[in-house]
Amino acid sequence: MARTLLDYAATVRFERLEKGIERAEELKVFDLADVDELLARTVGHSGHSRLRRAIELYRPAPFTRSGLERRFLELVEQAGLPKPVTGFNELGHELDVYWPQQRLVVELDVYETHGSPAAFERDRLRQEDLLLAGIRMTRVTGPRLKRVPGQVIERVRRLLSQQGLGAA
Numbered sequence: 001m002a003r004t005l006l007d008y009a010a011t012v013r014f015e016r017l018e019k020g021i022e023r024a025e026e027l028k029v030f031d032l033a034d035v036d037e038l039l040a041r042t043v044g045h046s047g048h049s050r051l052r053r054a055i056e057l058y059r060p061a062p063f064t065r066s067g068l069e070r071r072f073l074e075l076v077e078q079a080g081l082p083k084p085v086t087g088f089n090e091l092g093h094e095l096d097v098y099w100p101q102q103r104l105v106v107e108l109d110v111y112e113t114h115g116s117p118a119a120f121e122r123d124r125l126r127q128e129d130l131l132l133a134g135i136r137m138t139r140v141t142g143p144r145l146k147r148v149p150g151q152v153i154e155r156v157r158r159l160l161s162q163q164g165l166g167a168a
Contacts, residue, residue, distance in 0.1 A: 002034040009047030009054065017054050025058070032058050040082055040101065059083070068108050068142045069096060072152075075145075079153045081160065091133055093126045102160050105130060105137040108145070 001024055009017050024030035035055055042048055069086060076084065076097075084106075088098040097106040107123070127137050138159060145152050 001029045001031065002038040005030075005035060006038060006042060006045060006047045006051050009051035010045065011047075014050060014054065017050060018057075021054055021058070030058070036083065037101070066108070066110075068110060068145065071149075072097060072106070072108055072140065072145060075149050075153050076156070079157065081153070081157060090135065091129050093129065099160060103135045104159055105135060106156060107137055107139045108142070109139050110142040 005017075005021060005024065008020055012020070021030060032055060035051065039048060039052055073084075073086070082099060082102075084097045084099045086095075086097055088095045088100070090098070090105075095105045096108045098104070107127075130137055136159070138156070140152055140156075
């Protein structure tokens, strides 16, 4: 169904595409994860951007715990990076921002929540647990995201690309 929607997006008016997606959902054959996976592989297809825009209605609002997370997610979206999940639980650890397909976590750090010796130790253990499970983590501090947001997002883009499934 995902491939059909992508090809359909290249040939019909946007309103028809929206109705087609709605009908697929009514028939219970629409799978947002399948469409996202296809879009990650078909950048450059003539229906890509239209389908990406049309499916935004079907996305749940991302859960965020802070303004820092909201700002980071805005920058990710503006950069056209694949959409991550937030508040995901992996190995008993809640992850700030996670791309499951690329197995990449971005931990958004501020001193106020990570500034004690116990928090410092927990953070290192969590990072090691994830690494042992094949999940890489990078850390982005609030001050760095504020100072050099373009550089932060470009580094995330490169990290996603290293996993073989990231943005171009």
